[in-house]
Amino acid sequence: MEFSSKLLEQAVYEMSQLPGIGKRTALRLVLHLLQQPEAQTEQLTEALTGLRTGIKFCKNCHNISDTELCEICANPNRESAIVCVVEDVRDVMAIENTSQYRGHYHVLGGKISPLDGIGPQDLTIYSLIEKVKSGAIEEIIFALSSTMEGDTTNFYIYRQLEGLNVKTSTIARGIAVGDELEFADEVTLGRSILNRIPFENSLKH
Numbered sequence: 001m002e003f004s005s006k007l008l009e010q011a012v013y014e015m016s017q018l019p020g021i022g023k024r025t026a027l028r029l030v031l032h033l034l035q036q037p038e039a040q041t042e043q044l045t046e047a048l049t050g051l052r053t054g055i056k057f058c059k060n061c062h063n064i065s066d067t068e069l070c071e072i073c074a075n076p077n078r079e080s081a082i083v084c085v086v087e088d089v090r091d092v093m094a095i096e097n098t099s100q101y102r103g104h105y106h107v108l109g110g111k112i113s114p115l116d117g118i119g120p121q122d123l124t125i126y127s128l129i130e131k132v133k134s135g136a137i138e139e140i141i142f143a144l145s146s147t148m149e150g151d152t153t154n155f156y157i158y159r160q161l162e163g164l165n166v167k168t169s170t171i172a173r174g175i176a177v178g179d180e181l182e183f184a185d186e187v188t189l190g191r192s193i194l195n196r197i198p199f200e201n202s203l204k205h
């Protein structure tokens, strides 16, 4: 691609670094921005800068937050003894949208995936186990997507929790194997949390 401007070229290059954005799409987006009022580009720039400088990870559940403790963990009306284990913030948003869950979360930051070089030490599993060891947790609900990586991760955590005084359950699947949690419809997902089953039962299939 031949550019008439170095500035244009650089903007297109940076935009094309985003997933799913090729050079052509990047060029279209950049030209679109140029046609918009300058204030709009400034707001976008501010939002992106704020994202990197201002965002924190909740010190209790590791969810993305603006504050040390996220709104869910800081809410006294939530049941802190029930912890739903999820992969990332998208799962928290999906479950929150169902309005069926009143407990806390624990955001792992991914799933165990040897092929991608992601091991237990790359996730927040250790802090989850420590939380359970402290005795403050009554129930752990596994809500990872039912892919091979999700199952591996659930099982790894389950083994780490053996011998500790905590109930483990898994969300009942109206959701087909391989479906990502974030795409499940709200009614199905809400029901599957209410109708969760003991984790042991999920191992027999």
Ligand SMILES: [Zn+2]
Pocket (backbone or CB within 6 Å): 058, 059, 060, 061, 062, 063, 069, 070, 071, 072, 073, 074
């Ligand atoms: Zn939190």
